[in-house]
Amino acid sequence: MSAPVAPFPQVDHQRAVFADGLALDCGMAIAPLAVAYRTYGQLNAARSNAVLVCHALTGDQYVAEPHPLTGKPGWWESIVGPGKPLDTDRYFLVCANVLGGCMGSTGPQEEMTDAAGRGLGRPWGTDFPNITIRDMVRAQKRLVEHLGIGRLLAVVGGSMGGMQALEWAATFPDAVFAAAPIATAAYHSAQNIAFHEVGRAAIHSDPAWRGGRYWEEGRVPAQGLSVARMVAHITYLSEQALTRKFGRRLRGAPTLTFLEDVFEVESYLRHQGSTFVRRFDANSYLTITRAMDYFDLAAEHDGDLAAAFRGTATRFFIASFSSDWLFPTAESRAIVRALNAAAANVSFVEITSDKGHDAFLLDEPDFHRALGGFLAGCADRLGV
């Protein structure tokens, strides 16, 4: 067992706080509701150029600027910026930390409140209610209204962010001119739930987790959270990508010695695990993976995915990546077919890439061209 790891330092995040709180799908309500967010670019006079970016499971609102904890570049800087597909010279970009997250929005790490909204002097921890993707979207809707935006030009997101984009279009169709769910699915598959459960089991089995009350001792279940991240990271890459990046190479040795050999891929995963615990809260990880597992958009509409979109005027851009086995193309095609059945306006491309699920975050020129062209076409139509 490695040495105890202290929680990551708290930093100030830009936040909007809603005293009246939010009613959740589980029947509970949380008050007050805090939504931490970042914006890039300028909202135009007509308030018609706002694009909401939804982040993935372990992402956050720091899309296109250095991360306040790690100092690393924003997670989608390949796409967001002046002259880029999400052009900050043309669009007003908004990204919120999801409900249940750990970068300033209401979540397990924030102070628990009672029914009257009074602080209880302790974090929510595992007492944080079970939330859904739709709850996350409702929280974002509050932020968008707070910023004075009646209708978003677009909602864009990959992976869990794509689930949110789908949910936005289904729940608030009049508030979304265009939706771009990328590398995602309309429900979380049994295989994906299974991988999440391995991650959760790793956290639960870390003695430092202490039934979720690790905050009492001022340390975090670093070992469990790190293993969860390692497992998840394998699912984000393809076999070809792992082979290309690492193959069977050893760290610091040309051949096997049968002593202290470490394969490059092992070293990489350990690094991913150990850096992750310095910026992510274990209880948040449990809460958000659960929300993804709950997600089944068709089930919210009596089992008919097309019913979620019937009569919609929203324009859709669906993209998948050929080597993504976590959210394979077949899942995207199922969304496209449901949208066709609903007579919706939809564009769909499968991008050829060997980078696996992570491809949506990486430099994929065809993807960038297609997404950028789609958004520009929508903006032209709205006169943005």
Add this chain to the structure above:
Amino acid sequence: MPEAPTDRHHDDGHPNGRPNGRPGGRPAPRGGEIKYVAKNMRLDLRLIAEMIPSGATVLDIGCGDGALLAHLTAEKGADARGIEIDMAQATQAVAAGLAVIQGDADHDLAFYPDGAFDYVVLSRTLQAVERPREVLRQMLRIGRHAVVSFPNFGHWLLRWQLLSKGRMPVTETWHREWYETPNIHPCTIRDFFDLCRLDGYEVVRWLAVDDRGMRAPWTRAPRLANLFGEQALFLLRRG
């Protein structure tokens, strides 16, 4: 087996859909460039565009880089959408802001609701699909009209080659060998009339055209059109 129009097939085709996209990989139009493209749009696409009234909802199956969609959107205010089997062409069309999905005629039409479109277009692709009769049936289920163009296998040159040489014809239009052509269901103009009769489709208009899409003068004489027309263009309605 012979080959379909040369301008369509500048590289290896796909066995179950439009073998390839529109000529030359010309980028689809954006914004102010629309007129340039309309002027230079392939002639048979212009003939198709003439059949479609303003403001129609249109599905173009095998839309290539979306030249017809861009034209119909810009010039006729149409709500025009497309399906393209070739991923590079579909990506190009989407990047031009057009509502195009990657997919194919044999497998994706079944997912559209009845009567979703005023016009469903299938240009120079019917001969390359797995089940042409089913594709036509789907087109007239999801659309009130179908616009279909195909290369005419009854053209005199093909007949002459088969008669004189005893081998599968190879012409400018049908230029691939029988063992590698994607065009698995060639038909003649008279064959197509028969299928329309069999399945109860009303032929609203039809044209025989030459390979460059210029109108040929045999509209009143199907037998002559079948002999001299290189391409056929039909506007159908559910009977």
